[in-house]
Amino acid sequence: MHFATEFWLSRLCFQRALGGIYLIAFLIAANQFIPLLGARGLQPVRLFVRHVPFRRAPSLFYLNCSDQFITATIWCGVGLSCFALMGFSESFGLGVSMLTWALLWIIYLSLVNVGQTFYGFGWETMLAETGFLAIFLGSSDTRPPAIVMWLIVWVLFRTMFGAGMIKVRADPCWRDLTCLFYHYETQPLPNPLSWYLHHAPRWFHKAGVLFNHFTELIVPWFYFAPAPLCYWAGAITVVFQITLILSGNLSWLNYITILLCIPCFDDRFFSRLLLIPHSVPHHLIVPHTIAVSFVTAIVLALSWRPARNLFSRRQLMNASFEPLHLVNTYGAFGAVTRERLEVVIKGTDAEFADASAEWREYEFKGKPGDVNRLPCIVSPYHWKLDWQMWF
Secondary structure, eight states, rough: TTTTTTOOHHHHHHHHHHHHHHHHHHHHHHHHHHHSSSSSSSOOOOHHHHHHHHGGGGOOOGTTTOOOOHHHHHHHHHHHHHHTTTGGGGOOOOOHHHHHHHHHHHHHHHHHHHHHHGGGGGHHHHHHHHHHHHHOOOOOTEEEEHHHHHHHHHHEEEHHHHHHHHHHHHHHEEEEEEEGGTHHSSSSSSSSSSHHHHTTOOHHHHHHHHHHIIIIGGGGGGGOOOOOOOHHHHHHHHHHHHHHHHOOOOHHHHHHHHHGGGSSSSSSHTTTTTOOOOOOOOOOOHHHHHHHHHHHHHHHHHHHHHOOOOOOOOOOOOOOOOTTOBOOOOOSSSSOOSSSOOOEEEEEEEEEETTTOEEEEEESSSOOTTTTSSSOOOOOOOOHHHHHHHO
């Protein structure tokens, strides 16, 4: 990957895919945000905004945190996601493109910043950071700014290398290659293949850990290499993410990581797959150049602490250093649980909860419960409460 490379087709794929990720994220919010964080939810937003100042968690919901306003805002996000997914955001010039992606970023950032426990996952801040960079990619009639594509690759590098470093530092089972003896069984939301993978031979599990270390600790350095090395690095990462999708339900974490791999492939690669006639302007227009220069300076200035964190003995996992989540740290499964314990919640409709009362277990939609029920396929959707029951 280098600055002389063209990224028109890469940008096209990236923007469509990001629109799809946004759509999934907003549909999850449409179904779950109010029950979890609404006026009668488990962690009401109205209490959060009352005790946390705006400067620490900028959000539209400091203006109005009613369930009706939150719901309307989320559905605006759904509509804008569809607008971007279908390519309309790039069809009406630079202004419409930047406005669309800016609104998507503002709305989703507003959800993340008041989402508390239920929006504290790494993929939420990954979407916030990636969505911010997407504002500056430009419309279909502009030249794709190579520097923004590099900044997206920088997100990918921190995601993968951060995950690798937290593993080898935090849990000895990643160093003695035994983590996968347990992971498939004890991960938050197993899927139908998890049982079979858990019972695979131990040499298979150890080979899987070695592949994990290779992909997360060595491959990321080649994202910045010229083609075809960056192609191979991107392809290996995509294959790795597909194996994770097949082995468990990790929400859209793996999907957004695949999205971040797209800038590893330039138009020389995509032109073999996509026959879309187009012309690329020779230069960025002045306002676009100014905006790209400004965001590049901001990201570089904010990258010092996340970069230092990668090599720190006290590495933070999935942490943000400023309230806009512009440059963050990432990681996954620094510690692997050795034994699966399930919380069972029961209720009764008996008038008196005595020994004669009949108690019935509440079944979660995604969390394992009834041992006779096959684990479900959830990803890229995410049952937030089910996931939290794992902790």
